[in-house]
Amino acid sequence: MSARQRRESRRLPVPPDPARAVPLWARAVELRTEWLNHALCCAPADRDTAENAITALYALLDRPRPRFVWVPSPAAAVRLVPPTPPARVTDELWRVEKQLATLVSRLRDRLDHAIHDHWYRYAAHFPPPPDPVLALRSGADLRSVVTRGVHDVLRAVVRESVAGLVRAAIPEERLGLWWGGQHDVDWVAHYDVHRRVLDARFDAADAEQWQLWAALVRSCGWWWPRGDVCVVVERPLAIRTEPVAGSAYGEVRLHNPTGPAVVFPDGWSVHAWHGTRVPAWVVESPTVELIAAERNVEVRRCAIERVGWAAFIDQAGLTLVGRADDPGNPGCELRLYDLPYARWGAPTRLLLAVNGSVERDGTRRRYGLLVPPWFDDPVDAAGWSYGLTGVQYAQLRRRT
Amino acid sequence: MNLAELLDRTNVDALDHLERQATIPVVDGLQAQGDLIVIPMAMLTTVTPDSWAHWQAVAAGGVELVRGVAGNNPHTLVADPDTCWWIGSVHDPLGLAIVMFENIAPVYLVHPEHGGSGVAPGRWLVRRQQERGPHRRRVLIAD
Structure with a gap:
């Protein structure tokens, strides 16, 4: 057999x-x-x-x-x-x-x-x-x-x-x-x-x-x-969840846009934004200053989503330097912004990229990545983030 | 192993896995999966395996490359037995390298959120993404 x-x-x-x-x-x-x-x-x-x-x-x-x-x-x-x-x-x-x-x-x-x-x-x-x-x-x-x-x-x-x-x-x-x-x-x-x-x-x-x-x-x-x-x-005393959009299996994830997602009887709590664990300030008091100081790119993304990308770009005083098609990510655009020196501490630019994979709710996440200030071309800046030149990065075949 | 075989071994039905095989393209070139990128070694002249390191075969369960801070989003490299070897100690002047691997059949990078990426036979370097940190330093992306 x-x-x-x-x-x-x-x-x-x-x-x-x-x-x-x-x-x-x-x-x-x-x-x-x-x-x-x-x-x-x-x-x-x-x-x-x-x-x-x-x-x-x-x-x-x-x-x-x-x-x-x-x-x-x-x-x-x-x-x-x-x-x-x-x-x-x-x-x-x-x-x-x-x-x-x-x-x-x-x-x-x-x-x-x-x-x-x-x-x-x-x-x-x-x-x-x-x-x-x-x-x-x-x-x-x-x-x-x-x-x-x-x-x-x-x-x-x-x-x-x-x-x-x-x-x-x-x-x-x-x-x-x-x-x-x-x-x-x-x-x-x-x-x-x-x-x-x-x-x-x-x-x-x-x-x-x-x-x-x-x-x-x-x-x-x-x-x-x-x-x-x-x-x-x-x-726990409370658990706040939201349905995972597009799930055929009734999946939920931790999410509370205004307070903790899990609270235990002694007040110890966990905050979550659409299933990602975040510090309390992200949902309770997000500010441009705290976002600028945050080292974790996921936490930063959640905080910016909490504020709203349009409002964030406005409040943070970002100015658009350049935009380009995202290689390997058809239909999506890379945008490079200049950050005001006073707020972000050192000359830095922000590369705004769109995720290669679609979330189950049909949206794509947007990420802000800090890059050195000497880039004017978003593709050069994206290449730098992986240790490549812009010409090399432009050869990207696929992004997921 | 390729996905079809992995799924066959695990008794998941054919309908399911044929579809998966069709939807995961095998790419012979530069490709990114979230905060990782797979680079053809031909593109890099300054990255070499450390002299003391040795090549290891990719085991049946795959090789976990990077795990997110939350702990539940690993990028995993899966391959057929005896088709892919990897080396974890790589000298990369930029300090971004995670592994170098060489495969003689398609292998797959799998991630719960980003899905799968097929990699054609060749020699490849997997790198993490970096960004500009405080005091003009560089930091690795933590997602």
């Missing part, structure tokens, strides 16, 4: 007819919505449920119930959690979380095995089909669409976008091993849809342990098990 045949034979039986696949997909979407609501839930933590679930996980490791310390935000938790010792030190403090990581990793291996699903990690580089229903009607594999439309979407929205931005707002470089509670929703929901929509069968003990992780998704925020103490974070 060839490798491909073996792969084929391992596949679960899937409905052969698209007519059955479409309603099953609709059911998967309902479950995804339900799980996403848990992930974005802002109600106070259900402390009893969370403590019981963690106690049961400790029991699976033959450990007694830990002492629970509830904290109002991940930042507060990090201040309480002892620093992670180097990996070679195997004292008691270090071991609970290691054992727990092994426990959950083995659980997921067994569940993956039960649904014959070891491949999705490799597919993660690529976006799911733009229209899942159309894909199913044309005979696409339901399992593939469900995995990418539920697991991958929840991972992108919750783990990478929401939890990722919250994580990035914590200055500490290392947090040790921790679990996400409501933000562990991607893999928990993944096995749930396989069980309830695609009729996967799990071992009873595995299903029972899955219930514990599912209970944590429904009841609390991040948590750090450390020896006989477990630090658990409350759920």
Whole structure:
């Protein structure tokens, strides 16, 4: 039997007819919505449920119930959690979380095995089909669409976008091993849809342990098990999101144009502009001076978008020096502006470029790039940013 | 691996990946992906691999070139087994080089937001973008 045949034979039986696949997909979407609501839930933590679930996980490791310390935000938790010792030190403090990581990793291996699903990690580089229903009607594999439309979407929205931005707002470089509670929703929901929509069968003990992780998704925020103490974070007080325009998967991203996008009960908060984490000033008090001083080009872009490009160019006193077609980016223009010396500190010019790739909402992002003042030709300035001459940069074949 | 094979190996359906293969052009020349640029080595005379560095084959999972500050937007180089070798220690007088790679079949740069860029066989340098910083210094673009 060839490798491909073996792969084929391992596949679960899937409905052969698209007519059955479409309603099953609709059911998967309902479950995804339900799980996403848990992930974005802002109600106070259900402390009893969370403590019981963690106690049961400790029991699976033959450990007694830990002492629970509830904290109002991940930042507060990090201040309480002892620093992670180097990996070679195997004292008691270090071991609970290691054992727990092994426990959950083995659980997921067994569940993956039960649904014959070891491949999705490799597919993660690529976006799911733009229209899942159309894909199913044309005979696409339901399992593939469900995995990418539920697991991958929840991972992108919750783990990478929401939890990722919250994580990035914590200055500490290392947090040790921790679990996400409501933000562990991607893999928990993944096995749930396989069980309830695609009729996967799990071992009873595995299903029972899955219930514990599912209970944590429904009841609390991040948590750090450390020896006989477990630090658990409350759920946020508020999460502000916006739908990702053009998404066929109900994706959302953090966004609040006037205040914090995530607020925890102790006031610790994270600001986000259309899914990009930004400092508070970007949404609350953007000024030309702060924009001029900002080093991160993404933050600067968000702040300028918050002000509005036209208003920014006006307020910042920019004067147009030149414009040219953007090589490799058909239909787009490069513009070079002179910046007033008094405001920007040193003689500098601003190159305004348009992104090569279209956002899912159909717009293209505009970037402002600071360049040395001796360029008059926007193409020369764009070439400099990559260490090339203007003549070389003009040979650009494609920009994405 | 090329995209079709990568997707085949990962059991994603044909309809899906044929379309992807068709929509990602393989470019034999200068091309940019966000804050990265792929430059034919023939265009650069002053960039050389460091003498102690050695070429490595691109592994099945690809080579992550740059990760954005937010941590979730990596640029990844993916290639068929035994078709692409890369070197991470490159002497670039401008300090912008990330990797040099040489491929004998098309390889792909993949990014969650910018999509894919196909690179034709050849020897290439991947550089980051710079901008003018304070005190007339240069800084690398952080996105």
